Each structure stands twice: as C-alpha cells, then as structure tokens.
Amino acid sequence: MRTETETRITSWETRPVENGYAGLHALAEAAFSGAITANETWLFMLDGRPIGLSDGPIESFSEGDSTAYVAAHPALSLLFAMRERGGETTARYYTDDTPLADTAETLSSSEFTGYVELSENFSAASTTSSTTGVDRSRSRSSARAVVSSPATRRSHGRTRRGESTR
Structure with missing residues (x-):
C-alpha cells in the first residue's frame, strides 16, 4: 500500500474487532465503512461490503491480530480502495x-x-x-x-x- 494511504488510514479512529473471519463477519453485520488490516494485508469495506483488498490475500484474515480503522466518511474507504487499485x-x-x-x-x-x-x-x-x-x-x-x-x-x-x- 502507498505510504501516504497507510499514514492517512492509520490516523483514523480504531474500533475493536474480533480476530479471524468472525471479526470480518461482525464488521459486515455492523455495516462498517473503513479499512481493516491483518498480517500486512488491507481490506476496504463500505457499508459492510468488501470493496478492495491490498497487499495480500483474504486468507491473511483467517488468523492473527486485526485492526479496524473507521473511515471519517464512508466515501473515503471507496476512494482509497480505488486509489490503491489504480x-x-x-x-x-x-x-x-x-x-x-x-x-x-x-x-x-x-x-x-x-x-x-x-x-x-x-x-x-x-x-x-x-x-x-x-x-x-x-x-x-x-x-x-x-x-x-x-x-x-x-x-x-x-x-x-x-x-x-x-
């Protein structure tokens, strides 16, 4: 991920998230908008739907610690996902x-x-x-x-x- 993108996202407020796929399911049910990282992989979500993946496969979220960053506005997760994709x-x-x-x-x-x-x-x-x-x-x-x-x-x-x- 671009350093500029990661710096901006990591300045967002974090929220607790369960590790593993259960955490992703909980975020989806909560209509989460933002970015989640686990094992150096980033997943972007908009209204609980995954919209982009960067720096690794989805399997990176199966184990290990996850951190969820809440987008200041839902559109930001879409914008950053598009910018990362090019x-x-x-x-x-x-x-x-x-x-x-x-x-x-x-x-x-x-x-x-x-x-x-x-x-x-x-x-x-x-x-x-x-x-x-x-x-x-x-x-x-x-x-x-x-x-x-x-x-x-x-x-x-x-x-x-x-x-x-x-």
Missing part, C-alpha cells in the same frame, strides 16, 4: 479553462465511475524568451479524472446498470 487517466481539465462544476457535469453525464484528483500549481507550459531570458511558466490548477477498474465500479451491491451483484 486506474487510467481519461481526461485532464484545467480549472482556469473549465470550472470544476462543468467538469463534474461532463463526467456525470457520461456515467463516469472513478474519482477526480485535484492538483495545484501544475506547470502547464514553460518557455523562456530568448531575448529577455524571462521564464514565462504558467502555473495552473488542474483536475485529472481517473477511471476505476471494473471491480471497484460496484457500489452497494449493484452494478452500474442497477443489476444485483448477489
């Missing part, structure tokens, strides 16, 4: 040219599944004038739309078309 950048929007609201509308109308990553001070162009020697870099804010992989497109037990995944 995805492809499908578009790059510059907020100086396209307001974020317009970007959101474009993505919504195309049934986009993923997340938008914001970046500050993205150097869009760098040119140096040969006559003045002045750097004419333009610093711009950008937004990058990242599509999640098919495994993370499922939300609350439904596919994008609304069919049940159970």
